[in-house]
Amino acid sequence: xxxxxxxxxxxxxxxxxxxxxxVSIKGDNIRMTIEAPKEIKIYRGEIFDAIAAENRxxxxxxxxxxxDILKTLQIKK
Amino acid sequence: xxxxSTRFGELEVVEEQLFSFPYGIPGFPExxxxxxxxxxxxxxxSFLQSTTEANLTxxxxxxxxxxxDYEFVLDDEVAQxxxxxxENPPQVFLIATVKEKVADMTVNLLAPVVLNxxxxxxxxxxxxxxxxxxxxxxxxDGLPKEAVKGGK
Numbered sequence: 030x031x032x033x034x035x036x037x038x039x040x041x042x043x044x045x046x047x048x049x050x051x052v053s054i055k056g057d058n059i060r061m062t063i064e065a066p067k068e069i070k071i072y073r074g075e076i077f078d079a080i081a082a083e084n085r086x087x088x089x090x091x092x093x094x095x096x097d098i099l100k101t102l103q104i105k106k
Numbered sequence: 107x108x109x110x111s112t113r114f115g116e117l118e119v120v121e122e123q124l125f126s127f128p129y130g131i132p133g134f135p136e137x138x139x140x141x142x143x144x145x146x147x148x149x150x151x152s153f154l155q156s157t158t159e160a161n162l163t164x165x166x167x168x169x170x171x172x173x174x175d176y177e178f179v180l181d182d183e184v185a186q187x188x189x190x191x192x193e194n195p196p197q198v199f200l201i202a203t204v205k206e207k208v209a210d211m212t213v214n215l216l217a218p219v220v221l222n223x224x225x226x227x228x229x230x231x232x233x234x235x236x237x238x239x240x241x242x243x244x245x246x247d248g249l250p251k252e253a254v255k256g257g258k
Contacts, residue, residue, distance in 0.1 A: 068183045072232055080217045080232060081133030083240045087203040087214070088134070089113065089163050
């Protein structure tokens with residue numbers, strides 16, 4: 030892993046087409062802009078982590094016979 | 107094709123049921139192939155079963171059966187990647203989580219699963235809509251009554 034120290038206004042260039050700029054620092058909050066091709070998806074780390082964690086919880090392996098209740102529910106598409 | 111499922115046992119699936127997820131699914135980046143399994147023709151519930159990991163099954167929910175206002179804009183890049191078009195609209199599902207009881211089931215509104223049934227590509231899309239929760243209760247008022255029992 031690479032760790033870099035940057036000042037406000039300084040940039041980090043990743044590959045040929047991603048530029049991260051530090052815009053401002055106020056206390057604990059660092060604001061940055063990211064210029065990247067549209068196909069590069071950018072997420073706040075905690076949101077991606079939360080979705081991965083929810084998916085791991087959603088993965089059902091054991092036979093939840095209780096799920097058969099779903100069949101008896103009169104919910105129509 | 108035969109696949110193994112802890113939930114369903116040995117399953118025979120046809121090509122039309124097999125979907126490729128080129129990016130895997132968050133939390134399961136290595137899982138790139140799933141079979142889409144209907145619960146029942148009329149049911150808003152269905153399943154995604156990994157074709158390689160018998161233990162991995164997701165419960166899918168048709169969002170529009172429960173949230174008629176559910177909507178989002180699919181990024182052009184994602185639409186292109188999945189080869190969506192007006193003639194070939196995406197099919198949208200929510201992944202459900204059942205922690206203990208079915209009545210407490212939650213769905214992930216923020217990260218719907220989008221399927222293209224023609225070229226059989228799929229992806230879990232992460233939306234930028236902060237008002238959508240990743241664990242939204244599906245039955246906030248408890249399970250619906252088992253209606254029309256005995257024709258009443």
